[in-house]
Amino acid sequence: MPIPHGDDVSAVDLGSGILGVLKTDMLVGKTDVPAGMTLQQAGRKAFVMNVSDFAAKGVKPLVALIAIGIPNHMKRKEIQEVAVGLKRAAKTYDVRIIGGDTNESDDLTIVTATFGICERERIVLRRGAQAGDLLAVSGRFGKTSAGLKILQENRGVPPKVRRGLIKAVCMPEARLDVGLKLKNMGATSSIDSSDGLAWSLHELSRASSVGFEVSTLPIAKEVKIFAEVHKLNPFNLVFYGGEEYELVVTLNPKHYARARQDVKKKMCIIGKAVDGRRLTYLKDGLEKPIKAIGWEHFKR
């Protein structure tokens, strides 16, 4: 197989150094559509999840198929809302929806299958990081965990802060623009953070056989406020979240130093890859281990 099993996408060798890249994602109403998310947003999210995996590999998705399971209580207007969400997301990322399948099912089920092509040496895998590489992320974390706490646990927060946090849950964005520049900025490994930052770091660590020292906590400003108001540990909100679609990337320092300034602006350096397999967050001279848990575990 041209891509190791368990990476963000799968691929088939099409010859002449070209890979066909494929990825499927299933969104299920009960588990993936929190109360407060509209049907249009659910459709959009199903699409974004899929595009995010392509973004993390530096591959442009070209076309998509959509299989939808529709509960029989859903009205035509509601089904159309899901379709609008899917179509708008497809337009945003310049992907053509070329086919699909519809069925009756107990719960709203949206399965996207996306396809793209790329040169074999342009794809960025989970393996490839080396000790000494810079560790970078495409954005700040914790908004989705905080937003879910607002929606599911009815936590209060100033309106302006609330807006940003809910938006993170209901209108996630795939970092396709950043993803397509990964190779140009010297990315040696990459993953999206859909299972949480800590989980993503552990996946890169396992695939690349390196450890990570995180020296900067990439916390979103709304999350800082939310954590203060509710006396929550910012570290947990940032590392043990999930359903976030930022890219977590290692960069060759020399290559990155030569990269264009506009490309660099898109990334935030938060630490470095080190020998061994330890994952730690360093603050004020203290080391805190980053555990291999995702948001599913942290909720309990």
Place this chain on the structure above:
Amino acid sequence: MPIPHGDDVSAVDLGSGILGVLKTDMLVGKTDVPAGMTLQQAGRKAFVMNVSDFAAKGVKPLVALIAIGIPNHMKRKEIQEVAVGLKRAAKTYDVRIIGGDTNESDDLTIVTATFGICERERIVLRRGAQAGDLLAVSGRFGKTSAGLKILQENRGVPPKVRRGLIKAVCMPEARLDVGLKLKNMGATSSIDSSDGLAWSLHELSRASSVGFEVSTLPIAKEVKIFAEVHKLNPFNLVFYGGEEYELVVTLNPKHYARARQDVKKKMCIIGKAVDGRRLTYLKDGLEKPIKAIGWEHFKR
């Protein structure tokens, strides 16, 4: 789009006259897995449905992704059975399963997304039939409708006959071997019969702007017996069935005449394409219209 919307598969132009061909199918436990079908057979069926669409287009499927929704009451062993069914089917049709997604869902949901490549001029579409073309099928019909009546309505029938009919429901086969020879035998249009023979003929009729005269009823011998025992109309069992995966094809008569004998053996000529859009079955000088209904309608 290189393939008209609504054909059996979708495609994307990969340049140099090559198409990337894609198809997704969703199997839902409640509607697609009748009582009497094992989980292994359900997995197998999900795969066969998808391969059948490739067969009907004359395209070899290369790789597949599988997204599975698993109800939380399912045991590990049961999930493994589904996986075995999928894997064996993949092996049968020489397709590699290269990725997927698993989720929790209310009902067993299996979504296959299959990919293959082919030369643009080798693909056989639903459009392309011309008046005067031969109408052919890859096998005999009615077994699935009869088999479902046995499983769902508890209809009795001699054991040997029963076996063949149940097998048609539980262990369907995709006609990939025939499909890959379609172009060599002069196929001008093609569709699989998953929505029933009548429905498939109407789809070819619509896409190609021709009518059909069926002069031979392609009835399976078990179905003849089943119809006699239960005093059912063989015509209905043959035309208004579904979940059958035979190919329904039109053939250029001159090209077909020159085709090799071993290729011809795989097809059964049942009539011809005619001018106009009328679909009729001719028997003993009488004309009977073939309606545009599938098995879903006929059940009611």
